[in-house]
Amino acid sequence: MWRADAFLESMYNEAEKNTKDSQAAMSAEERNRYLKQTLRRLIGEFEANENHKPVLLERESCDGYIRERVELSAVPGVSFAAYILIPEDQRKPMPAAVAVHGHGYGSREIVGLKQDGSSDPDPPGIHRHFAVQLVRRGMVVIAPDVAGFGDRRLAADLARNPEAANSCHRLSTQLLMHGKTLAGLRAAETLRALDYLAERPEVQPGGIGIMGFSGGGLISFLCAALDERIRAAVLAGYPNTFKDSIMAMQHCICNYIPGILNHAELPEWIGLIAPRPLYLESGADDRIFPAAGFNSAVEQLRETYRRAGAEDRLQADLFPGAHEISGRHSYDWLSERLSSPEN
Numbered sequence: 001m002w003r004a005d006a007f008l009e010s011m012y013n014e015a016e017k018n019t020k021d022s023q024a025a026m027s028a029e030e031r032n033r034y035l036k037q038t039l040r041r042l043i044g045e046f047e048a049n050e051n052h053k054p055v056l057l058e059r060e061s062c063d064g065y066i067r068e069r070v071e072l073s074a075v076p077g078v079s080f081a082a083y084i085l086i087p088e089d090q091r092k093p094m095p096a097a098v099a100v101h102g103h104g105y106g107s108r109e110i111v112g113l114k115q116d117g118s119s120d121p122d123p124p125g126i127h128r129h130f131a132v133q134l135v136r137r138g139m140v141v142i143a144p145d146v147a148g149f150g151d152r153r154l155a156a157d158l159a160r161n162p163e164a165a166n167s168c169h170r171l172s173t174q175l176l177m178h179g180k181t182l183a184g185l186r187a188a189e190t191l192r193a194l195d196y197l198a199e200r201p202e203v204q205p206g207g208i209g210i211m212g213f214s215g216g217g218l219i220s221f222l223c224a225a226l227d228e229r230i231r232a233a234v235l236a237g238y239p240n241t242f243k244d245s246i247m248a249m250q251h252c253i254c255n256y257i258p259g260i261l262n263h264a265e266l267p268e269w270i271g272l273i274a275p276r277p278l279y280l281e282s283g284a285d286d287r288i289f290p291a292a293g294f295n296s297a298v299e300q301l302r303e304t305y306r307r308a309g310a311e312d313r314l315q316a317d318l319f320p321g322a323h324e325i326s327g328r329h330s331y332d333w334l335s336e337r338l339s340s341p342e343n
């Protein structure tokens, strides 16, 4: 067999069969517990940094909100910065959201700043300054710097190329050699940002959601699947099947989690968020997370939510656009879901 196309196809079919057998052998509750345990193991667990105290780095008054920058740490020896956006007219505790960016230059890209930290007067790029969109709708927002982008590129990569786009490759490959994943490190840090957000006096207890775009959609779904404190999630430019997206074309290595396909396809993993409210959006012309895979994932998730008696808690929008955030309905949806006591 010179070419292994058929071999790969048969491996996919075998994994699909194993998934069906496993689904048939377990009750819904058993399957849910099994998948959550498996997901924790597959992405790799990290020792928690119990000793780090958050440090306030900046506090600025912006148009309608206060923007703080704090230093946090989830893993011993590694710290990261996060922006906190607080509505200016905040008087009582408010709903809050974790905003997770994808590939680009870091959290500045979603809070309306250029890479050097100065204000960005240009029309927003594919991230649409979405953290600002959320704070303008009355949510306290935390936007952590995701490992490997912007200020968090590795010195080893910048020494070779000061313009290096990111450190996904070096971080991913080295973590994989230790049986861990970059997705796992990013999820651990994002959950640390969630801990910090939950402790802020401006934040309404039990009113925290998450929104992530592209690679940030991966991190957001992992966090929401594994942490019930997340009451509602928006996944943008990511929901799909592995077969139609991650496995169909060349994606950044940070998207790959060894062994994940042997247990479930992506829609079932995302379904771990059920019955909590979930909004999925994707561009009809997104070439790396294609519409056919998005529609297939939505269909499977509708069935998951229907079985959970929570059909009205799942919303989807295939909007006219490419690999980008739309937000035409999802920003308001998140705000409404977090403001309503019964979701």
Ligand SMILES: [Zn+2]
Pocket: 103, 166, 168, 169, 215, 252, 253, 254, 255
């Ligand atoms: Zn990457």
